[in-house]
Every structure is written in structure tokens, then in C-alpha cells.
Amino acid sequence: MAGVNGRPLVIPALQQWTGGTGEFRLGGGSRVVSRDAPEQARRFAAELGVPYGDAGGDIVLALTQSGRGLESYRLEITPERVLVEAPGPAGLFYGTRSLLQILGEDGRAPVGVAEDWPNYPVRGYMLDVGRRFVTPAMIHRLIGLMGTFKLNELQLHLNDNEIKPPDGDWSRAVSAFRLRSDAFPGLAAAESYSRADWDGFEEAAAVHAVTIVPEIDAPAHARAFIAYEPSVGHDGGDSDHLDLANPAATKLVKEVFEEFVPWFRGPAAHFGADEYYQSKELWRRFFNEMAAHLRSLGKQPRAWGGFTRLSPTGDTTGFDPDVVINSWNNGFYGPEGAEGDAYPLINSNDDLLYIVPEADYYHGQGLDGAWLHEHWEPHVFAGGQSLAPDDPRLLGAMPALWNDLVHATYGEERMYELIEDTVGVLAQKMWSASTSGLPYAEFRGRAARALRVTTARPVPLQGFEPRTSAS
Template sequence: YNLLIHYHSCGCCLLEQINAQEHTTNNTIIPAPNFHKANGDSLTVKGQIRIKFEKQKWTAKELKTAQIFENILNSKVPNKGADVKILFNTTDNTLANKESYKISITSKGIFVTGQEEGLFYAVQSLLQLLPNHLSGNNELKLPCVEIEDQPRYSYRGLQLDVSRHFFSTAVIKDLISQMSYYKLNNFHWHLTDDQVGNKFERFPRFFDGNPYGGFYTQEEIKDIVQYAQEHYVNIIPEIEMPGHASAAVAAYPNLACFPSPDFKVIESWGVFEDVFCAGKEETFVFLQDVLDEILPLFPSTYIHIGGDECPKTKWKQCPNCQKRIKELGLKDEHELQSYFVKRMEKYLNANGRQIFGWDEILEGGLAPNAAVMSWRGESGGISAAKQKHPVIMTPEDYVYFDHNQGYSLQEPLSVEQLYIKGVQANLWSEYLTSPAKLNYMLYPRLFALAEIAWTKTENKNYNNFMLDRIPYHLEKLEIQKRLYKVPTPLGIEDTALIASKYLGNNLPSFDA
């Protein structure tokens, strides 16, 4: 079950030997810290601990992070005092960036350096140093280590589609919590598609006829956004346009090129021809009104507007679209889509936001300030990077977690590294019918995603990842009673036997 074998370097597939950090004996932390050195000793915690801050300086967020570690550790040991010093330093200005941190565990105590995000990630690493089970004498032993860490990529994302199948606020919060534990920091929330749009207050019919579940109220969205902020996860909402708009045009037929009372909410999967009409002004008024409702709920700088899989069939036949093409001197329908995206970008820019779009927004000309998510392989991302646009690599063949497990994850390395801001895995929900199935498709692939996003290539160790750290985290999943796919043992390959090849005397022999 290969997770981290194949890597890209300058656009070429290379089989890379990942033997770095052999001496570090990091047996538990995912993603692997970029510097980790253990000396073989350990610190024993026999009772309750209390965290102190260097110079008595902390923010409210930093205090809450300290309390998380304090409460979890104290819940595992006897209710008596412990002679262990734990000191958090939030005043060190020498760290590389806001997500950087340092940990020093000695026989004297635990010493942590970091501010807000960095301190939070330090605590996630500390929690992963705790054993899954107490020793017989109710003592905790932590390895004595020196860790200096910072992320490889600033964007480390996971997307969930809630339009094909709905997931409750409790499931969304649980997913965000899991993300933050593995240092993922962007939750891409796919809210609308052909099957459903969320129930917007200005457009309540957007939700009508939805066969796949519920919707999120404004108060629920605010609550989830606040929860995500507490876990240092940014939420990027996605409102699909101009394609994947069947739910919208079923609710408001005039938004289509050829309105019909027969429009119905789609109850199957695929790409459908009735999209938003790019030739009607009311289309843009509608979408701007939807965004006006969305923007106050989500503080994210980026808003995702889709842009993928938009058939041009109806636009080619539509008098309004053809009139728009002629008036603007556009070459074809691809340039009409570019006009559509650029117009929506201009509206969002005027409201202090930037756009994300799938790599189809490159067709017909890229909007001036757009960031691109490259899902149809890597070429779209490389093209956007060459045009000096921010890029998130999310190639379908490797990081679409709704696909069957078993493929290796590929690294988004290219000649345009400066503009590759990170990686993202996507969970489309056509066949994610329950929270249990969601977890099954996530794990253990989420571990590999986290490692690709955080740990530099030269600091990865594949055997250590598979043989030491994954078992520790699978045990955690067992304790949490989460469903997951059991990975194939390292070195074993799946083999299909064709029965017709084994006839008569050719039957394989089996020992009794």
C-alpha cells in the first residue's frame, strides 16, 4: 500500500529513496518534524502538571492551547503533584514564521517555544508523543527530544463536498478537529452543485427539492467558522459557477439560457448542460447577492467559485450569450467563461476578497488575481505558476480521496516552486453516504497527505512512516472507534488470480 513512494521533480516522475532521519527515532509524530533528534532518555510524568509561561506573557489563544495539553495529560495520570517543569515561551522572535515551533524535552521538563499557530502545532506534536496506553504503574513516559519545526507548504488543505450527501455540523467539526491534529490548515467547503445549493436567506428555493439531506443555517455556519478558527483552520467556501448549476436553475429557471418549468433537481452524478446563462445580467445580480450573503459568514481571503466542467452547448445556442460574445469582441465560448470568471473576480476583489478556481479557469484567459487549484493533473498548475499565479496542487489521480485507496500520493514539485503554495485532497460525496464511509476514505491516506504538505522531502523516511508511525496512529483510530482501510503490509503486493489459468494439473498446491 504505497503512500509516499513517487515524487515529482521538475515535472518528472522519480523513485526516490527516503532514508533521511534514520537516527531520529520519531516513532509517533505525523507529519514528521523537519528536525527531530532523540537522545534515548525519557521523561517520566507521575502526576498532575501545570504549565507556566515565560515572562508571564501569553494571548488568550495561547492560554487555551496550553490548557488543551494540560487537561489531556492530566487526565491520564494520578491526581497528585508531579515534579516536572513545563514552560511555554511565546516571546521568542527568532522563529522562521508564525507556524514554526521548538520543543525540548529533557529529564528536567518540557520546554516549548512558539506563538499562537506555532504553539498549537507544538502541542499537537506533544500529544502525539504521549503513549496510547498508560503503563501499569500509571506513569507517562515521553522521549527526550529536540524538535525544530516549520511547514513545507503554507497551504495544507482538505475539501469536502456536502452537496451530494449532507454531513451534520458535528461531523464537520470532527473533521476540522482531525485536520488540525495533523496540521492541515485549510478546509475547502463545497456548498453548492447540481444536486443542491445551501438554503440562502435571500433565495430559499435554492434548497427546494434536495433529495440528499439538510442545509446549514447562518448560525450553524458562524459556529463552525469559529470552531475552525480555534483550531487554526481557515474555511474556504465554494459556490459553483458557471457550471454545476442545475440546482440553481431548477429553483430559478430564468438563470438558465432557456428557462423551462420542467427543470428538476438532479438526482444523479455527472456533468449537465443547463448552466448559468452568461448573457443575462440577472445571472450576475443573483450570484452577487449570493456572495453578499456568504461573505459576512466567512472571513477567508479566498472564495472558491468553481469554474470546472462547464459545457458550452447552451451558450452556443443562446441568443443572449452570443450577443454578449459579439458585443465584447470575444473569440469563443471559452473566452465568454473567462469574462464570467473575471467579472465575478472583480466583484469579489472590490469586496476585499480573492478567488480560487479549478484549473478550467485557465481556458480563455486567466483572471488577473486568481489562484488555481490544479485537479486535472499537474499541467494546469504549472501553466498558472508560469503566469505567476498562486497554485494549489490537487491532482485527481493521487489526492481524490473518494477514489478507491491504493494509489501512491505524488508530490507537487515543479520548476515553478515559488508559486506552488500547497497541496489539497478532495472528498467528493457522490458515494460518501455516512460519516463512517467518510472516515474510511480518509484513513490512512490523511496521514500521507499531512506528511507531504508539512515535511520536506529530504526529511521523510518511508519505512519509519509505514512501520513505526502509522501503527501508532491506527491504534488511535481503534481507540476512537473510527472506520479505516487496513493498509496492505509493507512489501506485499495485491495480486489477482485468474481461475481459468489454473485447470487440471496446473492447480497451485497448498500446504495442509
């Protein structure tokens, strides 16, 4: 039909669009209204620069019983009004992100109906703040960036150490634990997060429909624990490995989780469990104890995949089955190693999705956005070990920025730049596993525009609650 409006350009792209004719124009008399989600509506009105009202507005936010999950939404645009409806607050938020992009700088939106939903429940990013501190302001900024592109999980890697100590002396190694509590005096680094800081992260995440996944990493990468209590360290404390033959080591990690789990509002907590070489049997025992302990604290346990290389049998025999696994390296536990297993998987493949700023490995200058745009989807792993696109175990993907080079001179602004550079294309693939239909150069320009027009003012919002399950 002549004159029917084409699909608006949104990042990530709208799943379905039915075009009409004509356009909606945001005007001086426009108002945002909602009986169901007044706080969200107030915030959205502030972003648009229009008033909020109880009735009679031309932009309406409404909760509905229909939809494809709590993150789905529907936009109905007529010349007279825009209806944003969704089954839950997260979907409403995503609908407003798309509407902001559609309205752009001129306040015009084509008449039509959009139906949109994510194909993957996990659309994340991981940031290593253990090796290099990131200010609370930068965490807030990153959460806002993720919300703009409908990413929904931020994993914060809260403790770590340099990979090799100076002259082999672990007592001189840079290490840090980033949560500060009077219950563990001396454990936290000087640059660390207080309970008030963490509450601020959780509140900002709620505003942007993001769930924080805290990671406290053990029994390797554990130099901060050993510096705090040398008796729990392997090799008499000259190590970054806990001595799992000493029950006090696992006990300390459990106690740390007990102290900080009340801070964490999301459903999951990550206990690391990667690259431990003291004993395969002790590693299996630690894995199982920590998984059970986190469930006893009300959290779904997560861990880095390591079964292929670290388990006594080279597979998952004897391991707690109720753990969500980040598959980060094919040799440690990739799609071939996971064949026949039932563990829910998150694609964090190092060859494709790791950034180590300024390194000569793992994308030191940022991910290959053009390659990701043309070839990558969440089921794609390196080395030809991809899963089937519809594999029910695959929850989604989580790229990661690791600060391995603890003595390098870059700062948090560089980290943000490296993440921002390809976050749009990653979001596109994690939302629908499809391309945008644009050449990559044009796509990058559209992503920059999307970020510009959806930059939210810091208006408080209540109402979004973290998801209650991994799926």
C-alpha cells in the same frame, strides 16, 4: 554519543531533532502553564488530564519572536520540563499535537530539542457537501482529524448537482445549495447549514488551526441556482449551466456571495468556475467579474483551473491574474498549461488525489496510500507533468472527496473512513515532502496511534485567527 535519544516518531515527522539523554515523565503533580496563551494551555491541560496553572508548571507554552513562520514551533524537552514555543497560536497548537504523540500512552518523552515547520503553506482537503449532505457533527469530526495531522485548510464545496439528469430532464436532477438564509428563501436545500452551524464550523476550525475555504460553484454545476430562478439558466433553464449572456445570472451569484461572505472568517473564497461550455468569452468575463467582486468583499478569490480548455485563446490571456488556482486536471490546466504563468497553484490533481466513493473511477475505494507514501509529493502531478520541487508558485496540495454518485447508498461515515485511511501519509508529504523513514505498513500503524493519542476533548479555545494571505 552512546545513549543519545533518537528522533521521536511523529506524524508528520519532525523536521529537525537534536537528541539528549534521559527522559521527561508526566506525573501526578504536572501542570500546564502559559502567560502568553492561557486558553490554549487550559485546553492542552484538559487533554493531558492535568491541571492548568499560572506559574510553576513543568509544561510551558510560550510565544516567541523567532521561528520559521507562524506555523513553526520548537520543543525543548528536559528531565524537569517541556517548553513548547512558537511565533503564533497555530504553531503552538502544532507543537502540542507533536508532544501528545511523543508522550503517547505512558507519558514519557525523550530529552532533546525539536525544530519543526511546514514546507507548504496550503495543506488541505476538500469535501463535496453539495451533492451529499454531511451533518455538522461530521464536519466537526473532520476538522479534528485535520488538526491532528497539521492540515490547515478545509474547502467545503457548498453547491452542486448530479452529473447527468434522469432521462435528460434537468428539472428532475438532484441538486442542492447548503447555506440557509432568509435573504434567499427556497435556495437552500432542506438539509443545509444555518449561520449558527457555520459559526460552529469556524470556531472548531479555530481550535484546530484550520482555515475554512468556502466554495460556491458557478457558472456550471449550478442547477440549484436555476431551480431557484429558472430565468438565469442556459437552454431555457433545462441545464446546470447559468446563461451568462443574461446579466441576471452573474448578478445572482454576486448577490449570493454578498449575503454569505460575512459568515466566512478566513481570507479566501472559492467561486468554482470549472467545466463551463456555453461560451469561452462569456466564461472569461464571468471569471474576471467574480474575481474582482470577491476582492471587493475582502476575500482572496480562488477558482478551479480551466484556462487550457475553456478560455478563448487556450491560455490565460485576458484573465484576472490575482486568483489562486486549484490545478485539478492536466487537460484543463496542469503544469504544462501553466508554464510561464504566475498564478499561485494548489495541487488537486484528479488522477492522484480524487476520491469518488464507490465509483469505478477516481479511487472509489480510497487513495493509493502505499503509492503516495513511496512516490508522491505536492509538486507531483499525473502524466509526467510535475512542477519543480521548489517552484515558487506551488502553495501546496488539496486532495478532494467528491460525491458524484448521488443515488449510491453510502453515508458520511464511509466518507470519513476513506479520508482517514490516507490522511496521515498525505499530511506527511504536505508538511515536508519527505518520507517518514518507515515502511508503509508500519507508518499506517503509527498514524492510527497518533490519532488515538491526540484525540482532543471538546474544550473551547480562543486565540487562533485564520491566516491573512494565501501564502
